[in-house]
Amino acid sequence: MYPASFAIRMFSLCLRCPGSHCLRYKTSKLRAPAPLSLTLTRTTASPHRPVSSQTNCCGCQKNSKKMSIQAKIGPSILNADLANLAAESQKLLDNGADYLHLDVMDGNFVPNLTFGHPMVKCLRNKIKDAFFETHMMVDNPEQWIAPMADAGVNLYTFHIEPVEDVAKVSRKIQEAGMKVGLALKPGTKVEEVQKYIDIADLVLVMTVEPGFGGQSFMADMMPKVEWLRNNYPNLDIEVDGGVGPKTIDCCAKSGANWIVSGTAVVGASDQRKVISDMRGVVQSYIK
């Protein structure tokens, strides 16, 4: 961690750069993460996905480029009528959902049980072309990679907390043909995911304790999202838990672009409006 005086000095150096969006002290060159307490916007360089090869003499990007991320709304079907899952899911997709967030719980990692790959496979048989994310709230995510890939999952998001070798599990997910999501419980420091970000397609910052839908949003998780966005402008950052029309602005402003919303969408009388309004808020913060 660099002291604040160093950060301020590097920032003022950056002001000489014609690219006014450059904040050099948090580029990949220095490999120093911005402190969690700093709230910064608009970076142009990322160790995750570089956005330009043109640089100024100071190493800053010459031209500001648009962030390449997109706003995505993924309803969680946790609190839906699971006996009617295919119809409920199709309705969400027809109302504009970008993807489905499927909460898989094993009763060990979290104190709740939901469903596993057989159910996901049945859902895939009914819904052929939607993007499926499974949020694996399980002790041993490695165990379910092959069956979930076979079930037609696109993005396999697992918690790093119980996993000894996150890189190995991530590689196996990729080899199985799925994208990799890395999830953090509220008590897990964001720095713990940093060394794996280059192999991740998405980082999920939980905004409730995982296990149940319908809980209150934890605004104190937003510094994690800000830190990720400031350091990785093109990373897909997902939030999950208590997210809805009342809390979306806070998430979007902090830099989240993949939004999981359960109760607020599934229980809405006008799902289409809720999904579209939330996407609009996220889009308004994407530069």
Ligand SMILES: O=C(CO)[C@H](O)[C@H](O)COP(=O)(O)O
């Ligand atoms: O992962 C989850 C709980 O562990 C759920 O996805 C999450 O809680 C979504 O539901 P809601 O929007 O109702 O909070």
